[in-house]
Amino acid sequence: MHADKIGLALCTALLLEVTSYASSNSDEWKVSGDFRAGYVKYNYKNPPLYIDANGNIIGSSSTVSRGHIDSNGFYITPKVSLTSPKYKNFMLKATVAGATDFGINDEKYESRNFVFDPHERKSFILLQEAYLKYETKEHRVLVGREEIVTPMIDTDDWYMLANSFELAYYKNSSVKNTAIYGGYFSKMAGVWDSGANGTEFHYMSDASFVASEDKVRAGGKGVYFGAIQYNDNTQHNFKVWEYYAVDLYNTLFMQYDYTNEFTTMKYDFGLQLINFAGVGELAKHNSTTINYSLYSARFDGSFSNGFDFATGMSKYSGGDGQGATLGAFGGYPYFANGMVFHFFEAESLRNASSYKGQIGYNFDFMGIKNIWAGYRCTYYNLDSHYSSTKDGRPQEKMILNGIQLKFGSSKGAYFRGTYEGVQIDNEPNTYSLRLIGGYRF
Secondary structure: OHHHHHHHHHHHHHHHHHHHHHHHHHHOOOEEEEEEEEEEEEEEEOOOOOOOOOOEOOOOOOOHHHHHOOOEEEEEEEEEEEEEEOEOOEEEEEEEEEEOOOOOOOHHHHHOOOOOOOOOOOEEEEEEEEEEEEOOOOOEEEEEEOOEOOOOOEEOOOOHHHEEEEEEEEEOOOOOOOOEEEEEEEEEEEOOOOOOOOOOOOOHHHHHOOHHHHHHHOOOEEEEEEEEEEOHHHHHOOOOOEEEEEEEEEEEEEEEEEEEEEEOEEEEEEEEEEHOOOOOHHHOOOOOEEEEEEEEEEEEEEEEEEEEEEEEEEEOOOOOOOOHOOOOOOOOOOOOOOOOOOOOOOOOOOOOOEEEEEEEHHHHHHHHOOOOEEEEEEEEEOOOOOOOOOOOOOOOOOEEEEEEEEEEEEEEEEEEEEEEEEEEOOOOOOOEEEEEEEEEO
């Protein structure tokens, strides 16, 4: 066993010992954790390169499935947090996390599993959180590393390990039903959503999805943000978030939701606008062009008999930059997307539209607690002037069909199984499978 795997195993054992000690010896310090295991598989009909019995080189075409290579693997990702008691409205939190496969996976099939760094493909340990927070009823100030959730920069904790960010921010809640935010993201870690080595913290500019030359010109910059959110706790919820990635691009996010009930149905009608525009050094050069908007609407609902549904539609404007912005930094607030693949199998979503339909069932209504199952279909109407295969064949549509089974709540055992198939013009049909479960305490 490699030294890094031994180190992670020893660290996990030590964290378990600390957990046992803190839980049994102190009522003031809080220990929490998430011990997760998962198997992931991405079948792109494009096997890794290998040499057959006759000495022929087989597999791995750069034109099939945009060059994505079949990937699969099993991983363990332990995470333990220690939170201090409040003292004069101050508190501390530290979280240690890691990932390992204990050497059982085939490295040829790990290029797109998004757990290890795709170049090094080895186990790692990370100080995921380490922050100081001051909080009262009306004010919150936080400095350090945190797994934070905002619309366009997000923890995105749906896979094997969450994103985390080095940041500082202030929240004011002194106005009734209103929250005002301001702050600065400096760095991030997160293999799934970082454009750098996600097993380590890198500047936000380096973790972005823009071209490498734009990252160099940005020179280790972060993202300023400000927001205002209004929620009357009955029907109306409105929020505006502004993110300014220095020398890269500006993101304006606006969303309104109206929630209500009609006979046995609770529903949510939402409208959303997201605008992306290049700024500073990026806007002065042509290596990455970012200038487009995304308009979306949704209508979701749930019934008293356990069934629920979700619908959404989106329209992308004629500008460019979707590949450099969508999903960057872990933000996936989009109303009409797939369960797993999201929307990156198409060459471009420029001038495209998408439509989502989903139906699900909550088994609580059958007396089986904390289980939900659902089916989702997302259809993309692509503009073939902009979207094509790597060898130049046009793409006019992409269809994503997914099923998901979820079990568990915020504490205790949990499981989430997701399968999604992708059909896109002039490419082989592909699919992904994720079976992820664990125990939270």
